[in-house]
Amino acid sequence: MRAATHLTFAGLVGVVASGFGSEPGVAGGAALAAGALLPDLDTTTSGLGRFCKPVSSMLERKVGHRTVTHSLLGLGLIGLATGPLVLLSSAAWVWLLVGALTHILLDTANITGVPLFWPARLEVVLVRDRSLRVPYGSPKEFTWLGCFAVAALALMPLSSDGFSSWFHRMLGTPYGAVEDYLGWRASFEVWAQVRGHNLVTGEAIDRRFRVIDALNTEELVVEDESGRAVWLRRRRQ
16 A cells, blocks of 8 residues: 555544544654554565665565565564653554554555564465455545545544544434543533423523532432522423
């Protein structure tokens, strides 16, 4: 696969991870992108290899392209070689390894697959049917790149708030609302739109309250206009 395809796929992985609460951030995103290119350091024809020719030419001459650097052993060696990064940011180091893993996994879709268990010569492929695999630089690869890019752009608005929050909004259940509140209350002020009736005075209620606590899916403690804590209970239909 081309460098652009690997970078786009790694970007999609970063967006999906953000939606599940593991946002890479700036440093992690840069490490993810770097890791997505690292396995192709074994050839001078790759984008990264052209900038690191002393290393890439040595690897290409000694072990060949798409061998050790595209294996689990290679992933471990990359981890060891970049280990000092842990002193600066352990999270960035993890994202770099995630990027390298995305590269290896994506290359299983290539015509020849990858020697995942190198030095064993067993080639691991995404699909057995050779006609469904993706030749390097082919129209099929550009189709994959486009799909990755569109998916990443489509998921970005959802990932910013977290996939679970969007799922909860779609379902509109009290359980989802309480779960979101428990996740937000340490960082944000949470408000709830309350509609109903005061069972004591009979007056209608339709306004926002600041939530103090969610006791369960049926009961809330909120703050009224005077700053007093008010207990609210959802009336069953």
